[in-house]
Amino acid sequence: MKRADYVSTTNACKLCKPLGACLAFRGIEGAVPMLHGSQGCATYMRRYIISHFREPMDIASSSLGEKHAVYGGGPNLKQGLKNLMTKFGAAMIGVATTCLTETIGDDVPMIIREFRKEMEEAGDGPGLPSLVSVSTPSYSGTHMEGFHAAVGAVVDQLCAGDLLCANSEGKFVNLLPGFLSPADLRHLKEIVADFGLGCVMLPDISETLDGPALEDYEKIPAGGTPISGIKRMGCAAATLEFGRTLEGGATAGMILHKRFGLPLHQSGIPIGLRETDAFFKALEQASGMKTPEKHQSEKGRLVDSYVDAHKYLFGKRAVIYGEEDLVIGLTAFLAEIGIKPVLCASGGRGGRFASCIEHVTAGLLETPPMVEEGADFQKIEELCQELAPDLLVGHSKGYRLSKKLGVPLIRVGFPIHDRFGGQRTLHAGYRGTQMLLDRIVNAVLEKAQEDSAIGYGYM
């Protein structure tokens, strides 16, 4: 098959690095994400994120102008930090860089050290928020690299190595879920709690980006991983980290492993039976407890529905696109139910995408699907012409392609800009898999029903 190599990018299948960092910082209690760069970056990302979550998403900016680009943005960054302290009462400020400040060479860690020193000298030391910085130049990597870099930076900069752990704290695990929906995160917390384990989930956007109606606007939305919890992560029984492409990398889980000797269980995002089994197995190990009946029943119902659904799905050709780890999880699941993934595409270029896809489909597919790294929608569309998929699985930016091809789009992940409830989409666990399965079967049935002139009342 022709696989043209284009210089230009058309309709990107990725977002920029600082956006991921802002999302991760939003999942920490009392934290305000801040971008060191020009005002537009913050505003664009806010708009993009708000349109998915339908929630406030404040991202501060150091609002650099032309003279700062020449003389350095340090003074503006410091002023911004101070304003966030006084007006927002931030407990933490997560500073992510942008392409502008990376290129003019601002040394953000140094500026923050200076700021801390200046504040201490002025007697404002005790009220100083935690300050975390992460380097996220938008010209290398995607929003997912930015997300993971921010999580790594939080752990690296807040988890001091000389931690004393007391037995009285109770047994808990660290859960590093990656970028999942608020509904997913709530479900994961429920699962961990059902094993009788405490949990520090980092980051945790389950409340901060899906909160209740309020009488007063919160300067910083309630919820998120407590900073006190982050500082105790070194005392956990184990760390569970999701994302197959992360294995072996310098991730937050690896930092905790190296700094505190914590056992690290890295696994795929728990979508589908096998990846979810791996997650439950890790919890069984960490807790010394068997999977509770409630979850065994959920698994049982899921297997039962695999059977009920199999005839509708066998051999259907799917194109899956989006963030690498989400695509891997989805592909693992789709292969289990007899769908034939024909293309797995991502705008990311992590380098491990193809081998992970091969791994999760081994034994279920005769040949692994075509895998495209660094893909945009131009390329995905061209490949679709030949692959003739029956359905697309990915975020809402594939809508126009699905319309053109006349095939259903199963909306998952981020962003979902053209439907309601993206933040409440459940993908993870047996329960999330069940919901995905129901949606996929119904999309296939709806298409068959619509395409038929008969108007079947039973499908």
Next chain:
Amino acid sequence: MSSSASVIFQERKDQILRKGQGDFDMNCNRESLAGAVSQRACVFCGSRVVLYPIADALHLVHGPIGCAAYTWDIRGALSSGPDLHRLSFSTDLQEKDIIFGGEEKLYRALTELIDRHHPKAAFVYSTCIVGIIGDDLEAVCRKVASEKGIPVLPVQSEGFKGNKREGYGAACKAMFRLMGSGDTSNISPLGINILGDFNLAGEIWIIRGYFDRMGLQTVANITGDGRVEDLQRAHGAALNVVQCSGATMELAKMMKESFDIPFMRVSYFGVEDMAESLYQIARFFEPKAPGIMERTRELVKGELSQLYPRLQEFRRELAGKKAAIYVGGAFKAFSLVKAFRLLGMRVVLVGSQTGTEEDYRELYEITDEGTIIVDDSNPLELSSFLKEKDVDVFVGGVKERPIAYKLGVGFCDHNHERKKPLEGFIGMLNFAREIHSSVMSPVWRFVPRRKAR
């Protein structure tokens, strides 16, 4: 007032005004305060939104992926033909391009995309990073233009070089380079250019319909449903009508200077401003077009006789309700203040991202006592004002929506994402319907803000 005092930065105090408390004194048009979470965007954003609706041009963003990704299909600017503008093109600069320069990649990307899409022209947007690494956009564009035989126009829109307004200027400069080259021989003496309308939800088609009925010929849509060839012959028009205070005024001024085309400010929002705009245009053409005034009167009368009875129904229920406005350019706010008055509602808060002193002075004139007027506001201020004034409906854009909704306040999107036309006489009806459908919804009875009473 005490509640809002705690959220207002010392540095921003003179950017907020309460009518009736002292004289008009407003500081505006300055850089956003670091850490204040301004609702503003950047220079690139300004250029991108203005040029975006030109549907048969290639719009290539030269920079890392974010700038292009966040502006993909961002505006509901409709086209009656080609829709190349709805695709998002980027050079997606990588680290090695930053080190060695992005000119070669830009050249190859431009060539590739022009060969693939055969656009009538190409706009190449500069982003922050390009301003820093110093790529010579002008030279690359010149080279590609001569090789491909179409205009290739650099847009100097480095994000950090100001705010959205500078971006409007850069867009105007780029468009101006197209003008003067097209054939103007078949343009009537009653030719008109529509500036500052972006054809959201098909609005420019409504306005063009009015102009047709008045006997005018629309030469160029700038830029809603825009075409490169129309821009190239726009200098053949007799008049520029300019809506949207910031976006295209600079272009009108350049066209006045170079082609001696007069311009006038208009607004198509609300009944009063819509009618007055049409009359103003009719008065301009009256010496050349006898009968235009009568035709215009007939048009307005016909539209109003249909509109008013229907508006009254909404007015009955909306009278006395309170509205807040926060928009990009202040000019839209003028019309909205009047439109709300027509519905019997009170505007208690009005602000903009990029208003000028002149704009705020006018807002001060047309608003009621006690109204808060604010420049370059932020979520903390806006939410405290909404609460203080017990607002029933807030008009703004996507970034303002969650502020209103979180507090249980109605909202009307008067920006890029609207799907129903709000311009013209029919637009006023749509506006009234939308305000009504938000204010009168039963859901507000269940939100904490109302329940607490």
